[in-house]
Amino acid sequence: MIKSVHKTLTGKLIVMSLAMFGFGFALVPLYDVFCDLTGINGKTATTAASTEAAIIDTSREVIIEFIARPNKDMPWIFKPEISRIKVHPGEVHRINYLATNPTQRFIIGQAVPSVAPGQAALYFHKIECFCFSQQQLAGGKDMLMPLQFYVDPALPERFSTITLSYTLYDVTANAVEVAGVPTKFGE
Secondary structure, three states, X not given: OHHHHHHHHHHHHHHHXXXXXXXXXXXXXXXXXXXXXXXXXXXXXXXXXXXXXXXXXXXXXXXXXEEEEEOOOOOOEEEEOOOEEEEOOOOOEEEEEEEEOOOOOOEEEEEEEEEEOHHHHHHEEEEEEHHHXXXXXXXOOEEEEEEEEEEOOOOOOOOOEEEEEEEEEEOHHHHHHHHOOOOOOOO
C-alpha cells in the first residue's frame, strides 16, 4: 500500500514538474502578447517607421523628455544633449546623446529604451537610433549617438508629454564571448 502511495505521489510530482517547465517556456510569448495588448512595458513600436511622417499637426505640441542613465555596472557617462523638446506630431526631429568612456579599457554598450506612459509608445517612432545596435567605445574617448524620431499624429490628445528613457548596459563580456572581440585595442 505504501508503495502505491509513493508511485502516485511520484507520478503527480513528475507531471507538475513538466507542467511548470512548459509554463516557464510559455511565459515569454504570453508576456509579449500581454504587453502588446495593454501597451505596458514602455517598448516603442516595433514596426519599421518611414523616414517621412505623413502629416504634421501644427495645431498641437507634445513635450518629449529625454532621460539617460548607465546601469550600475556600466562606467560610461551617458546623457542627452537636451533634456526636453517641444514637437508637433508628424515632425521629424534629431537629437544626440553623448557617451564618454572614462576608463582605460574598450567597452561595448547597449542601450535599452523605455517610453512612458506605456500607451504612448505605440505613437513614438524611431527612424534612427543608437539603441538599434551595440556601441563600441575605446577608453578615454567620447562619441555622439544620434536619435531621429517623430510622434505619430494619431497620438491621442490625452498625451501631452512623452518621456523617453534609456538605460545603458555594459555588454562587453557577452560580445567578446560571441564574437571573440578583443577587450582592448591592440590585443
